[in-house]
Amino acid sequence: MTSKRLTRRQAFATAGATVATVALARPAIAQGLTKWKMATSWPANLPGPGVSAQRVADRIATLSGGRLTVELFSAGELVPAFGVFDAVSQGAAEMGHTASFFWQGKVPGAVFFTTVPFGLTPPEHVAWVERGGGQDLWDALYAPFGVKPFMAGNSGFQMGGWFKKPVTSLDDLVGLNIRAAGLGGEVFRRLGMNAVSIPPGEIFAALESGVVDAVEFLGPFSDQALGFGKVAPFYLWPSFNKPNGTAEAIVSQKALDTLEPELRAIVATACAAEASAGLAEADWMNGQAIKAMREAGQVTFERWPSQVVEAAKVAAKDVMADLATQSPETGRIAESYGVALEQLGGWSALSMAPYLAERIG
Numbered sequence: 565m566t567s568k569r570l571t572r573r574q575a576f577a578t579a580g581a582t583v584a585t586v587a588l589a590r591p592a593i594a595q596g597l598t599k600w601k602m603a604t605s606w607p608a609n610l611p612g613p614g615v616s617a618q619r620v621a622d623r624i625a626t627l628s629g630g631r632l633t634v635e636l637f638s639a640g641e642l643v644p645a646f647g648v649f650d651a652v653s654q655g656a657a658e659m660g661h662t663a664s665f666f667w668q669g670k671v672p673g674a675v676f677f678t679t680v681p682f683g684l685t686p687p688e689h690v691a692w693v694e695r696g697g698g699q700d701l702w703d704a705l706y707a708p709f710g711v712k713p714f715m716a717g718n719s720g721f722q723m724g725g726w727f728k729k730p731v732t733s734l735d736d737l738v739g740l741n742i743r744a745a746g747l748g749g750e751v752f753r754r755l756g757m758n759a760v761s762i763p764p765g766e767i768f769a770a771l772e773s774g775v776v777d778a779v780e781f782l783g784p785f786s787d788q789a790l791g792f793g794k795v796a797p798f799y800l801w802p803s804f805n806k807p808n809g810t811a812e813a814i815v816s817q818k819a820l821d822t823l824e825p826e827l828r829a830i831v832a833t834a835c836a837a838e839a840s841a842g843l844a845e846a847d848w849m850n851g852q853a854i855k856a857m858r859e860a861g862q863v864t865f866e867r868w869p870s871q872v873v874e875a876a877k878v879a880a881k882d883v884m885a886d887l888a889t890q891s892p893e894t895g896r897i898a899e900s901y902g903v904a905l906e907q908l909g910g911w912s913a914l915s916m917a918p919y920l921a922e923r924i925g
Contacts, residue, residue, distance in 0.1 A: 600658035605645040607765040608638035612786035616717030616842040617661035623834040645763035653709040658819040665746035673894040679808040681880040692904035714835035717842030719809030724800030725780035726792040742778040748805025754879035784853035
């Protein structure tokens with residue numbers, strides 16, 4: 565019988581293979597594997613935010629090599645669409661994907677981190693959050709609830725809404741029921757409309773049944789998927805009520821603290837990547853959706869009457885002033901947002917605005 569001696573390298577390789585085999589045979593918890601639940605406010609695979617949520621979950625699993633996986637639950641599967649914040653805060657889910665303005669009633673200042681009427685554009689909003697102190701204010705706002713927020717997607721510029729009848733003046737809006745979220749809903753109320761909050765997955769049924777006469781949701785890409793134009797063919801533009809569409813990922817601070825530093829960094833990286841990827845997708849797909857709608861000829865694009873826009877500006881200013889007085893923390897966020905709007909707006913007025921005017925004109 566021939567004796568064979570192992571080299572030092574071969575011995576280590578053999579030992580490593582044995583350890584790996586034993587590790588694979590152990591329960592997941594013994595290997596340090598972690599599985600989270602993600603509650604969302606979106607219908608399953610909704611183009612735009614629903615797909616963004618899934619990409620965040622997938623990216624976390626990929627970047628972590630499977631050490632941290634996230635099971636996604638669409639609206640209503642784990643908690644209702646508007647129950648995501650409480651689910652994460654109370655430990656029913658480790659993570660959520662949603663929009664901050666859904667918590668305006670609970671945390672008034674949260675609305676600034678999705679969008680504000682006549683407020684920051686998508687790139688301006690990112691600049692405020694990342695460079696202008698917005699993230700620190702957001703963190704402090706959610707800290708009492710045990711929740712850590714991240715930007716994690718963006719539906720970009722919105723449209724003004726779908727209406728069943730043409731809008732030619734302020735009088736045409738008075739008494740109409742509109743599905744609207746955030747501060748834009750309050751602006752519509754001050755224009756004489758009845759703004760109601762309806763979960764995304766229930767909007768079409770409300771529009772079709774006559775519960776509402778009009779709907780504002782996201783941009784053409786996501787709106788088209790939900791079929792609003794089949795019932796309300798008049799598509800108003802531009803969106804003075806929602807010039808940005810930041811989606812948020814909220815994470816249980818307790819769950820985050822149990823992760824090793826590398827996995828915490830992976831969660832943050834996955835969210836940041838989606839903040840960029842979601843906006844790129846929205847801009848690209850919104851362009852495609854608009855082209856398809858125009859070619860089909862079943863949707864009428866109408867610009868808001870100047871009378872409506874001017875009245876909305878006045879209403880938005882009053883809404884913002886009222887909001888800032890609701891609490892000291894909301895006042896601090898409003899002040900920071902106002903500083904960002906002035907500083908970033910000054911640059912946009914010299915760069916983006918005139919360039920687009922020249923390119924289009």
